[in-house]
Amino acid sequence: SYVLTQPPSVSVAPGKTARITCGGNNIGSKSVHWYQQKPGQAPVLVIYYDSDRPSGIPERFSGSNSGNTATLTISRVEAGDEADYYCQVWDSSSDRDVVFGGGTKLTVL
Amino acid sequence: QVQLQESGPGLVKPSETLSLTCAVSGYSISSGYYWGWIRQPPGKGLEWIGSIYHSGSTYYNPSLKSRVTISVDTSKNQFSLKLSSVTAADTAVYYCARHLYGSGPVDPFDIWGQGTMVTVSS
Numbered sequence: 001s002y003v004l005t006q007p008p009s010v011s012v013a014p015g016k017t018a019r020i021t022c023g024g025n026n027i028g029s030k031s032v033h034w035y036q037q038k039p040g041q042a043p044v045l046v047i048y049y050d051s052d053r054p055s056g057i058p059e060r061f062s063g064s065n066s067g068n069t070a071t072l073t074i075s076r077v078e079a080g081d082e083a084d085y086y087c088q089v090w091d092s093s094s095d096r097d098v099v100f101g102g103g104t105k106l107t108v109l
Numbered sequence: 110q111v112q113l114q115e116s117g118p119g120l121v122k123p124s125e126t127l128s129l130t131c132a133v134s135g136y137s138i139s140s141g142y143y144w145g146w147i148r149q150p151p152g153k154g155l156e157w158i159g160s161i162y163h164s165g166s167t168y169y170n171p172s173l174k175s176r177v178t179i180s181v182d183t184s185k186n187q188f189s190l191k192l193s194s195v196t197a198a199d200t201a202v203y204y205c206a207r208h209l210y211g212s213g214p215v216d217p218f219d220i221w222g223q224g225t226m227v228t229v230s231s
Contacts, residue, residue, distance in 0.1 A: 001171070033217035035155075042204055042221040043155065054219065086155055090215040095171045098145070098157035098214050 002091035004101035011107045012077050020104045022070040022087030030089045032070040034063060037084045037103075046085075047072060074106070082108045111135040113205050113222035121199075121229050127192040131205030131222060132185075139163050139183040143208035145218060146179060146190045148201040156201075160214045161188055168214050195229045202226050 005023040012018040022032060032050050035043035045054050047063035050070065060075045074081055087101040117129035131144070138144065145160035159169040161179045169177050173192070181188040192199060203225055206218035 031215060035218075037155075042224050043218070044221075045209075045217050045219050048209065048217040048219070088155075088217065090213075092215070096168060096214075097171055098160070098168075100155040100157065103154045 001095050001097060002089070002093065002099050004087055004089065004099055006085075006087060006101040006104045008102070009105045009107065011109055012074075013109045014077055014079060016077055018074040018077050018081070018106055020072040020074075020085050020087075020106065022072070022101050023068055024070075024089065025068060027068055027070050027089065028066045030065075030091070032063065032065050033088045034061075034072045035086045035088065036081075037086065038082075043086065077106075077108055079108050082106055111207065111220050113207065113220060115203060115205050115222045115225040117203075117225060117227070119226060119228060121195055121227060122231050123196055123229055124194055127190070127195050127199060127227055127229070129190045129203055129205075129225065129227070130187050131189070132187045133207075134186070137183075138181060138186050138188065141211045143211065143213050143216065144181070144188050145206050145208060145214070147204045147206060147218070147221075148199075149204070149224075150198075150201040157214075158190065158192070158203075160208060162213070197229050200227065200229045 034047040037043040050065040051063045091097045146158040178191040205222045207220040208216040209219035
């Protein structure tokens with residue numbers, strides 16, 4: 001089965017840039033989606049199809065995907081960005097599986 | 110706007126079947142889109158359970174496939190999850206969600222329900 005690897009935690013000071021990675025075998029050939037989840041709340045889609053941003057999501061959120069790593073970048077980080085972030089892909093191999101990464105806790109210092 | 114609301118028992122006994130329903134408002138399921146179930150054990154990450162199209166076409170998580178049935182009732186504008194032979198490992202918050210566009214599970218989940226906690230315990 002396909003595996004997505006995320007760092008358990010990332011810390012960043014307010015106003016700086018946070019980069020959260022999502023590693024997977026040749027993930028650049030797949031479409032990656034990113035979700036933000038705050039405590040006690042349902043996940044919210046923040047980036048889809050590698051780099052598209054849903055309406056209502058600040059331009060500070062961006063995404064890229066190449067080779068074996070996809071990256072969610074949050075510029076000018078704010079205290080309200082503190083949350084868990086999950087990457088997700090569709091594995092269309094024989095398993096045909098929606099796969100989530102293990103999640104990254106973003107801490108704003 | 111489109112809203113999803115999960116409902117069902119909050120407590121299920123081991124070996125029994127977990128049954129949940131997701132009521133959709135603001136959109137007719139029969140008009141399209143895929144609809145899915147995702148769960149999250151306490152303090153852990155997200156796990157996809159499966160997805161269904163309004164026609165009844167389904168995709169299931171290979172690791173859960175033998176125990177999962179997802180169905181759709183267009184007359185009630187809802188879809189349902191049944192998970193059989195549950196154990197404590199199935200204790201989780203269960204979310205229903207909509208896949209953006211209509212391509213299938215390749216699309217992201219753009220609208221989520223608030224989630225419902227299900228505990229498996231005797």
